[in-house]
Amino acid sequence: MPLVEITLAEGRAPEQIRALLADVHLAVHKAINVPEASIRVVVREVPPAHWSAGGQTLAERAAAAAETANTGS
Template identity: 60%
Template structure:
């Protein structure tokens, strides 16, 4: 049972997230010949204030 986990900063539309899930499922199916029904995709959305690099959050970086 392949499991794909994706973490993104929140802000995508439901349609964009649905498209991502579909394309990831297609890619795993094609890459390793996994049965489609066995593929799991988890999408986690994180607030921009909770994601930082170099002690600067994405929210802070967007303000610049």
């Protein structure tokens, strides 16, 4: 029974998450030809304040980008 785990920052529409689940499910089925009923796909959404890259949280990056856009710098 294949299990695919995907972690994303929060903020996507439910329709986008549903499309991701369907597309990943189909890709697993096509790639390894297992019964569709045995495929598991889990999407975990993480708050942007709980995810960092390069020592800066995604929330901090978004705030900095918004500030730059507002000041025109």
